[in-house]
Amino acid sequence: MNIYINGERRIHDGEALSLAQLLSAEGYAVSDDGEVKAARMVAALNGSVISKTSYVSTTLSEGDRVDVVGVITGG
Amino acid sequence: MSDTPSHTYDRSSTALASDESASSDALVIDGEVIAGRLWLGSSMYRSPDCMLQALDAGQPGFVTASARRQTARQITDNGYWGCLEQWLGQSQQQGKARILPNTAGCNSASEAVLLANMTRELFETDWIKLEVIGDDYTLQPDPFELLEAARELNRQGFKVLPYCTEDLVLCQKLLDVGCPAVMPWGAPIGTGRGLQNIAGLMTLRERLQDAVIVIDAGLGKPSQAAQALELGFDAVLLNTAVAHSPDPVAMAKAFAGAVEAGRTAHIAGLMAERDSAQASTPVLDMPFWHQK
Numbered sequence: 001m002n003i004y005i006n007g008e009r010r011i012h013d014g015e016a017l018s019l020a021q022l023l024s025a026e027g028y029a030v031s032d033d034g035e036v037k038a039a040r041m042v043a044a045l046n047g048s049v050i051s052k053t054s055y056v057s058t059t060l061s062e063g064d065r066v067d068v069v070g071v072i073t074g075g
Numbered sequence: 076m077s078d079t080p081s082h083t084y085d086r087s088s089t090a091l092a093s094d095e096s097a098s099s100d101a102l103v104i105d106g107e108v109i110a111g112r113l114w115l116g117s118s119m120y121r122s123p124d125c126m127l128q129a130l131d132a133g134q135p136g137f138v139t140a141s142a143r144r145q146t147a148r149q150i151t152d153n154g155y156w157g158c159l160e161q162w163l164g165q166s167q168q169q170g171k172a173r174i175l176p177n178t179a180g181c182n183s184a185s186e187a188v189l190l191a192n193m194t195r196e197l198f199e200t201d202w203i204k205l206e207v208i209g210d211d212y213t214l215q216p217d218p219f220e221l222l223e224a225a226r227e228l229n230r231q232g233f234k235v236l237p238y239c240t241e242d243l244v245l246c247q248k249l250l251d252v253g254c255p256a257v258m259p260w261g262a263p264i265g266t267g268r269g270l271q272n273i274a275g276l277m278t279l280r281e282r283l284q285d286a287v288i289v290i291d292a293g294l295g296k297p298s299q300a301a302q303a304l305e306l307g308f309d310a311v312l313l314n315t316a317v318a319h320s321p322d323p324v325a326m327a328k329a330f331a332g333a334v335e336a337g338r339t340a341h342i343a344g345l346m347a348e349r350d351s352a353q354a355s356t357p358v359l360d361m362p363f364w365h366q367k
Contacts, residue, residue, distance in 0.1 A: 006144040027147035040160075041150050042142070042196040047185075049192045069193050070150040073126075073159070074141030074177050075116030075264070075292075075314035 004065045020055035040071050105234050105255035110171045111136035113334040116314025123158040133327035137175035177204040184224035205237040214264045218245045229253030241275040256287035265315045267295020280307050297333035304337025
């Protein structure tokens with residue numbers, strides 16, 4: 001299964017993959033059971049913001065695009 | 076477009092307009108008192124400490140920030156934001172500056188709406204500086220995409236402060252769709268040219284007398300900020316002029332003084348310009364008046 005995270009392709013060969021599992025595997029401060037330890041990050045799936053409480057219940061599908069954003073300075 | 080969220084944020088610790096402690100000249104937007112008429116960006120400072128010192132000196136009403144794709148390490152090792160978050164926490168407890176996320180870098184309404192929703196989750200605020208750029212060379216806003224995004228974000232409960240041009244009809248339509256203020260450019264972002272179209276801006280001010288109008292972008296000198304306030308604009312938002320000064324702390328202080336001077340002058344009332352000279356010192360009883 002191909003998943004795109006921040007525009008980069010990842011190949012996943014296992015069973016069904018949750019958003020929490022993907023983020024955890026990518027090193028984000030999210031445990032497999034969905035606990036988000038980094039307060040200042042937001043994930044979007046295919047252009048829609050996903051609530052932190054839904055990371056575990058959100059199952060990814062072939063071709064899904066996941067974006068993870070954090071804070072930057074700005075004008 | 077995203078669905079309407081189930082909640083909006085209302086975590087302001089600052090006073091409401093009806094608060095007796097609010098000064099009579101308080102800047103009020105969407106029913107909330109904004110702590111200052113100088114608003115500052117958080118970008119391009121040479122160090123987090125320099126940024127914080129400049130913010131202390133400028134005492135801004137809003138501090139702008141944004142959101143971008145980040146790796147796990149970038150989210151963890153975010154020195155600027157770590158410092159700014161702590162500063163903002165203390166500031167908001169004192170009823171001072173608050174965060175204003177932006178949608179910088181967006182070129183379409185759909186991008187801006189998504190990024191705004193991301194910033195709402197990130198920063199826990201409904202305030203959004205809406206930027207939708209239509210030309211990458213001038214960074215001029217795209218009025219059509221901007222209006223579409225503003226309409227949708229207002230529907231979703233955001234407090235939308237749109238970065239726009241001084242086009243009167245555009246600004247009126249942005250207000251009509253629910254924006255509590257408009258933010259026309261003084262000049263293109265980062266140019267420091269000041270108020271390039273004073274006639275157009277004054278038309279805007281005169282025709283939209285009840286609207287909150289903030290000059291956003293293009294200011295390079297404190298005198299230009301003072302001019303904006305003198306002319307009756309409600310606040311100014313800038314970044315580069317402070318961050319790129321050799322002494323950002325002193326420059327932030329200078330802008331704060333200029334904004335205060337400009338606002339005070341506007342309230343006091345400016346004299347009418349004349350075409351010809353008129354002596355300030357009385358000539359009556361001059362002993363040798365026009366004697367040759």
